[in-house]
Amino acid sequence: MRRARTVACMGDLVIETHDLSKRYSDRIVAVDRLLMRVRRGEVYGFLGPNGAGKTTTLRMLLGLVRPTSGTALVLGVAPGSPEGLARIGALIETPTFYPFLSGRDNLRVLARHAGVSETRIEPALAEVELTGRAGDRFRTYSLGMKQRLGIAAALLKDPELLILDEPTNGMDPAGMAEMRAFIRDLGRETRTVLLSSHLMSEVEQICDRVGVISKGTLVGEGTVDELRGRESLWLRAEPLEEAERVVRALRGIEQSRGSTVASVSKLIPSQPLRSTVPSSKPGSR
Amino acid sequence: MTRSVAAEFLVVRKRSSTWILLGIWTLLALIFAYVVPYVTYLNGSSREPLGDLLPRHLVGNLMGGFPFFGGVFALQLGVLAFGSEYGWGTLKTLLTQRPGRLRIFGAKLLALAATLVPFVLVVFALGALASYAIAVREGMEVAWPSAWLVLRGLGAGWLILAVWAAFGVLLAVLSRGTSLAVGIGILYSLVIEGLLSALASQVSVIDRLVEFFLRANAYSLVTGLGVSADDVASNGPGSFSGPFVGGAQAVLVLASYLAVLLVASGWLLRRRDVV
Numbered sequence: 313m314r315r316a317r318t319v320a321c322m323g324d325l326v327i328e329t330h331d332l333s334k335r336y337s338d339r340i341v342a343v344d345r346l347l348m349r350v351r352r353g354e355v356y357g358f359l360g361p362n363g364a365g366k367t368t369t370l371r372m373l374l375g376l377v378r379p380t381s382g383t384a385l386v387l388g389v390a391p392g393s394p395e396g397l398a399r400i401g402a403l404i405e406t407p408t409f410y411p412f413l414s415g416r417d418n419l420r421v422l423a424r425h426a427g428v429s430e431t432r433i434e435p436a437l438a439e440v441e442l443t444g445r446a447g448d449r450f451r452t453y454s455l456g457m458k459q460r461l462g463i464a465a466a467l468l469k470d471p472e473l474l475i476l477d478e479p480t481n482g483m484d485p486a487g488m489a490e491m492r493a494f495i496r497d498l499g500r501e502t503r504t505v506l507l508s509s510h511l512m513s514e515v516e517q518i519c520d521r522v523g524v525i526s527k528g529t530l531v532g533e534g535t536v537d538e539l540r541g542r543e544s545l546w547l548r549a550e551p552l553e554e555a556e557r558v559v560r561a562l563r564g565i566e567q568s569r570g571s572t573v574a575s576v577s578k579l580i581p582s583q584p585l586r587s588t589v590p591s592s593k594p595g596s597r
Numbered sequence: 598m599t600r601s602v603a604a605e606f607l608v609v610r611k612r613s614s615t616w617i618l619l620g621i622w623t624l625l626a627l628i629f630a631y632v633v634p635y636v637t638y639l640n641g642s643s644r645e646p647l648g649d650l651l652p653r654h655l656v657g658n659l660m661g662g663f664p665f666f667g668g669v670f671a672l673q674l675g676v677l678a679f680g681s682e683y684g685w686g687t688l689k690t691l692l693t694q695r696p697g698r699l700r701i702f703g704a705k706l707l708a709l710a711a712t713l714v715p716f717v718l719v720v721f722a723l724g725a726l727a728s729y730a731i732a733v734r735e736g737m738e739v740a741w742p743s744a745w746l747v748l749r750g751l752g753a754g755w756l757i758l759a760v761w762a763a764f765g766v767l768l769a770v771l772s773r774g775t776s777l778a779v780g781i782g783i784l785y786s787l788v789i790e791g792l793l794s795a796l797a798s799q800v801s802v803i804d805r806l807v808e809f810f811l812r813a814n815a816y817s818l819v820t821g822l823g824v825s826a827d828d829v830a831s832n833g834p835g836s837f838s839g840p841f842v843g844g845a846q847a848v849l850v851l852a853s854y855l856a857v858l859l860v861a862s863g864w865l866l867r868r869r870d871v872v
Binding site for chain 2: 371374375376377378392393397398400402404406407408409410411412413420422423424425426427466469502529
């Protein structure tokens, strides 16, 4: 399913964060010292369960939310600066537009704000196959149509970087498949795509590299092939304490057999509940 | 910036609430400035009001509605212009386009300021038509106020509405929505300013405070344009019995309100997270 791609220049970073953090209070840490690097031309999947800090990170990269500490560079400039935003197309969570305006008028408003020619509106609508309903009010659109208008809006600027936050959220299976194919096509061009998702299957299909975030921290990063090829044992157990008990027992078994197994890589407490244990037994999945 | 303003004009022009508010405000202004007084006159209870209904008193007859009733409509316009962006989530969509936050803020303000122009012009135009019709029907002389007085009236009307709209903008940005902002705005105009103004003549400390109220300065401005203090004192929920201040002071205080409210709104919009 996943295409073979060549990343143009490994050293050419489009997004670079250093210890990026967002705290809403002493107890609530949305993002904790995030180190993230997205290279030019790649489709980067930002994977994590709901509430892991994906959207907050993307909002910080777009200048919507100020980091509590740390730094970020997007396309070489500070997040939210007009020079950067002119080259970024974004869809954050649910697409939000003026409900009383048609899809076409909504794009007209955005094109004027973005300073791009309004001649780009019709091609963008055509690209997401929304031309036939472009004259109808946004409030009459189905969720799938709203998502497609959101993508059209993100494409208006012909951006170097696309930031898409769970673009298939709430869509039916057919719509999801259609949207994923569309994003794959977008990524085949020269642009960079940063896609957040809580679905492993989705990033597997679309992305070249994946960063896994949990509780605001980047807990793993690598190519899809690396993540796929890593030998691992997947456990699903409820409650979490049960998973921890099984993992502890496995660790004990491996140690007693003199195995080189390092450690439990992660326990992810939200759904789907999983524990991964690197295994010394190939194919023990 | 020009294209951002054009974008905001498109939003304002296609938004039905703009036209609904304009329609209701115009209707109420005409009813209370011309229809009710003329019906009262025709019923013979008093021959006094007719003079105020003639074209010569156009400015004085219309301006009495701006400080409170017009203000409440402008407040709602200001709240809707910014509060709805939070409610619909469109602010984040706008802020991820090219312009910076302050440029979008400026574009929205310019569109809002321009929207207030028909709120003054339409009321004046229809008021002129109503006064002309009454004069012709009653066989009275049709004499118009000076162009200078009309211009001052238009300017004062716009300034009063602009201050109230700016107050609405600040409330919307503070509360990041519309409902609370409209509620607090109306509560402030009716309860805080209304009740304290009513107490002003009895408590000297409040008297000094009231001089800086929107209501006091707006009414002071319009009384200088021909609105009678008696009419203001019997203006229902928008009534005001003083203290009045000089016209220049009123303009200065209102302009200061406008500047402070807009600077505070812009600062908040620039500083706060958009979630």
